[in-house]
Amino acid sequence: MIFSYILKLDAEDRLYEEITDRKKLFKTLEDKLSDYNISCSGAKMDLVFFDDAISHIIRISRILR
16 A cells, blocks of 8 residues: 555645555656656656655655655
8 A cells, every 4th residue: 555645746735645546656756757857957867666666755755745
């Protein structure tokens, strides 16, 4: 079970929700990575989103929030 607000980053009410659609989560993370790579002026960041990496990203985003 994964709970996060990462799918609603653009919404005003960022409430935690259970993420049941892993494809949507993967697509959201890829979109955010693409946005970052477009906006950065340095070297591009190439990440591989496997299950453990996604879990760590979710935890890190929760801690930073």
